[in-house]
Amino acid sequence: MVELFRSVINIISAIAIPMFILVFLGWGLVKKVKVYEVFVEGAKDGFNTAVKIIPYLVAMLFAIGIFRASGAMDVVVAILSPVTNLIGMPAETLPLALLRPLSGSGSMGLMTELMKTNGPDSFIGVLASTMYGSSETTFYILAVYFGSVGIKNTRHALPAGLIADLFGMLGAVFIVRILFGV
Template identity: 50%
Template sequence: MIKILSILSIGMIPAMITLILIHGVMYKINLYDAFVEGAGEGFKTALRIMPYLIAIFFAVGIFRESGAMDLFTQLLAPVTNLIGIPKEVLPLVVMRPISGSGALGIVQDLIRNYGPDSFIGRVAATMMGSAETIFYTMGIYFGAVAVKNTRHTLSAALVSHLAAVIASVILCTIVFG
């Protein structure tokens, strides 16, 4: 089974490229012009979202370096202890909606300090895969299409983040004890 999956994964990219070329030939699409046009649109989008990226990275840096994250996690600790969330993963709970790379650094530290097979390491890994970088994603996608009024997106995304955090802890407790 592993050998079959390995062969499939190696052949997937050449197969996709071949399918795109065959599709272009069948429908008489000028693939070079389509590629250049798409690359141009991608470049315009990248320029349009650049201010949002800079603002997000700047805000994350200030949040971490000012000690606000440590203060925030200390304030959350009494509530999260009641739910059963280990206090060691609280920085991840706070950072994951803000920054994927910051969250990955926290997971790396947790796994280095507690081990990948520890309850904390498993909860952190599950949480990392279950949650999204809400503010980054909203900034990029809404910035790309110039959405100013996000309405209920942020509140719904934060509720889903909380659900992912709680589910990570519950599932790891059930599966790993």
């Protein structure tokens, strides 16, 4: 069942982009849109959008870089580990949960390391990869999405995003404990 679901999704993912292109441009042709001219007209905004993001992303990433390089994460882990031990979350996976919203490449490295030391099919290995798959890099998305339209006052987006991250991590611990628990 899972296998079937997986292969169906894999096929859809593989053909999705060519299909998007075909359907969109083909439909344009049917509707007598001047496809080439309209495409180029839209595409010329690509550069501006990318450049607009730079200051926001620099601000976000250099702060995250300083935080990570300082080793402050160890201190936060030491403070939080008694709490997470209570809910049955292994101490090894706490740094991953904390890093997940901050850094995509950093949390990917941590996940890989946890699976290397504990084995990918161990409880910690499954939990680590589930945690990685249960959320996105909130701070990066915030900087890029809001940066592209010059939003400086992000209002409740960050707290809501972090609440989502928290529940993503808790959900991962809950389901992996039930299905693969020790």
